Amino acid sequence: MQGFNMGRYVPPELEGTMSANKVAGKHALGKRANKIKEGILTVRFEMPYAVWCNHCPKPTIIGQGVRFNAEKKKVGNYYSTPIWSFRMKHPACGGWIEIHTDPKNTAYVVKEGGKARDTGEDRVREGEDGVPILSAEERERRRQDAFAVLEDKKQDKIQEKEQGKRIIELQEIRDQHWDDPYEANKRLRRTFRAERKVREKEHDYAEKLRDRMGLDVELMPENDEDRRHAILIDFGGLADEDVDVETMRVTSRPLFQQDKQDEATPVKAKPSHKARAAAEIERRKKALQQEVRDNSRAAADPFLSFGNTESRTFRAITGIKRKAESNTSEQQTRAEEKQQDDAEKNETKSLEKAQPKPALSLVAYDSD
Structure with a gap:
């Protein structure tokens, strides 16, 4: 039927130009939009x-x-x-x-x-935000004592005033450092560039050290504690009582013989008192220098660290004569070692006699 739209009448001359609600002078929401x-x-x-x-x-x-x-x-x-x-x-x-x-x-x-309605959910409970937990007696006393309430309020005001000052100081510091964001960013980038150069230098040094030593581990940067600990390390450090006298005497000899002319000293018939005193001073000086050199060599050479002499035993070497010493116990020990070596020699000779002699061969080793 012409002139009707969704059950609402619209005159034919107004159809298509306005809605039925507008023709009737009503709002689409009805009474809700009065x-x-x-x-x-x-x-x-x-x-x-x-x-x-x-x-x-x-x-x-x-x-x-x-x-x-x-x-x-x-x-x-x-x-x-x-x-x-x-x-x-x-x-x-x-x-x-x-x-x-x-x-x-x-x-x-x-x-x-x-x-x-106040349900108590918005209140600050005891034990939260710095509120102390009160006992039953303290809670009852505060309920009856009006002055305690006033003191709490006064204390809260003092605390609020102090915290307000602290907040103002923090705001001033923030404004001072970040008043100009460009300058603040510039300072941070300048510091970062300086630290980056140091890190790159340390990284290059560590890589060169790894290549030179053939390491396959990551090297950590050095610090003062590691340096102090490295200085205190003594490679082959032997105490005075742990150093063998014979070993020190052998290792302290020079590799090449010195000229006899340097070792020879003119002998006087009867030196004077002053000459004897000077010679004694010179002798002590040389002895001290020799002792310092021996100690330095024993401490610096890790191959001279033989450990404690008490747990170390020496075997006599054939063909080398040891110089007799005044110590009786050492002489007795060396005599026992010599007897043991003689017994081992005799046993070795008897075994060699018992074994048949090998046949002559063109080479000095056995053939397959």
Whole structure:
């Protein structure tokens, strides 16, 4: 049928130019938009939490989740977020209750006609945020003592004042260092470049050291503690009592014989007292120098570290005569070693006689 659209009549001359709601002078939302010109729209609102009604003669609480037909209206902005107002009528008493949104804290706030029920969830409990835990006696004393409450308030004010000063100091330091972000960034980059050069230098040195020594491990950077520890290390460090006298005498000999002319000294028939004193001083000086050289060589050469002499035994070498010493115990030990060597020689000769002689061969080793 011409002139009808969705069950609503539209005159033929107006068909296609306006809707049926506009022809009838009504809004698409019906009665909900009666105050749309004032910026008010009726919506279905649900209580976000329990609210005490201030208009009721007796204390009356509106439970959480109760729904109302509320007038929704924009009352402000928090930055770019609108703040909405929901104004509703309490059917029990006819009083108006107004609730606003709080975008800053993502919550609802009762502005008029009521009061949110205090459940204690927003309170700071004992043991949290520096609040001391009180005993039952202390809690009762504070409840009865009004001066204790005043002292707590005074202490809180002093603490708030001190913390406020600290906050101001931190803000001043921040403004001082970051007043010019370009300069601050410039300082940081300058420091980073200097440290980067040092790290690159240490890395190149470590790589060269690895290549030279053939290491396949990552070398850690040096520090003062490692240097001090390395200085204290003495390779082959032997105590004076651990150094064998005979070993020190043999190792301290030069590799090549010196000229006899250097060793020969003129002999005087009867040196004077002054000459004898000078000769004695010179002899002590040379002895001290020789001892220092021997000690230095024994400490620097790791192959001379023979350990303790008590746990070390020496075997006599055939063909080498040892110089007799005045120590009786050493002479007895060496005599026993000589007897043991003679016994081993005799045993070796008897075994050689018992074995048949090998046949003559063209080479000095056995053939396969």
